[in-house]
Amino acid sequence: MMMNEQKQARSEGSAFWLLVPAILLLIGLFGYPLLKVLITSILDPGFTLAHYLRILDRPIYLTVLARTVEVSLIVTALCFLLGYPAAYYLAHCPPRLRTYLFLLILLPMWTSLLIRSYSWIVVLGKNGVINLGLIQLGLIAEPLQMLYTTGTVYLAMVQILLPIMILTCYGVMIKIDQGLVRAARVLGASAWRAFATVYFPLSLAGVSTGAVIIFILAMGFFVTPALVGSRQDIMLGNLIETQINQAVNLGFASALGLLLLAATIAVVMLFRAVMRWRFSHASV
């Protein structure tokens, strides 16, 4: 028995080596560079807070930050509202059909983000499919301005991020024990009450995972706002890109990057705290 345990420990020790390549790669190309961002933001070349003070200097940076948070929150909420019923449908449709529907959700998710943004230009542009169609039908004389508006930014961002919410909710819903819902019904709960008090709380884990991932990804968006939004729709990501590719001000870009990261983490932690508080009260 003793020998067996020793043998197991030894084989675990050698299995540990299997983790080394990934750990080295992640430290060298992920952990360390992120630390470099922090350091770069407070050096110029000696210690300074100048980059952070510059953010406060002009209102544009905080205005753009506020708008970035606002857009990301609205996109996350829309993804939940649209995605939750879809995930429910997917989790409760016949298994044979499920495989195909699942693929139809995966396909847009894996199509290049650039191409998905571009497809909205084809559909909504001045010479786009909808405008030409409406003109041919004689419904409008002049093309409608749909592209380069805030509405289109939402339309495109939700389309890009929605599959993530559907998949995370689906992953949790498929594991919910339907017996619990039936038990609630047998005990006299209305269909709606059984859903609201039994099913929905059980599915919240999927909702919150999806919401957190979507919010984080939305905060870093810059391709879609740049391609389909107006000048007023720029997000913090666009400002960072400008600092890197045009101004080449690494210190300031780093300060903006950390501002973005800090705001993201703050909102995610607040969201988690609210969910936990709601949960502990709901279960009483």
Next chain:
Amino acid sequence: MHPSDDPGWAGKGWSMAFTAYFILLLIYLLLPLLIVIPVSFGEDQWLQFPPTSLSLRWYRSYFSDPGFIAATFTSFWIACVVSALATVIGTVTALGLSRTRFRGKSLLYGFIIAPMVIPIIIFALALFILFNQLKMTGSVAGLILAHVVLALPFPVLIVSAALEQFDTTLERAGRILGATPLRVFLHITLPYLAPAALASAIFSFFVSFDELVIALFITGRWDTLPKRIWSDLRLEIDPTIAAVAAILIAITLIGITAGELLRRWAMARAAN
């Protein structure tokens, strides 16, 4: 609806409404992409749907543009290398994670998944600063390694899921019967993991092939395909992009369907 799946509150009317809703949502997710395909076969300078006359003009324009072809080729071979590296490292990591127990394992797991769920622009900024310091801006190896980090969560997650259901008694039986650890790995573990690894390779390929933001920051002068599309879209929108988009959509359709079917096969086989 399957009786065991029926939550008991979805009546027939509800179920119809749900189906209609789901179809509308699929249209929202897929229609813009599908429209690009017929539009790309148009003749005119202005995109039209349906196209007034069919032609391959924009496809010719794509295939005869050396810049586009070079960028496509670059993206393709980089994605192949990334796919191979990420799949090997990811499989090895998943094996390591399944065979060890240690404090902080979930922390390591979180660390591996992190590049997938951090705003990509911050990751790109961090790499830009690193490569700038190392004087490696414009390095192909740098881009490949960065993409490997970005793709790594997929092989780790997919292979881990397959390993969860792997019966290790087969390996032990092999060892008891006198096979070397290498032989056991090559004849038992590896064939078992092959479908999951292949699915991982396909998904990793697309992570790299479609990646724009990191490439935009660290490649300097040379183009990848997404970078070239991006700069074209910012200048003027030439219908050549429609042809490129249609080709990419078709490749994604085939690749992702194959990847997903392989992943499902790997899981179903593991369950038996």
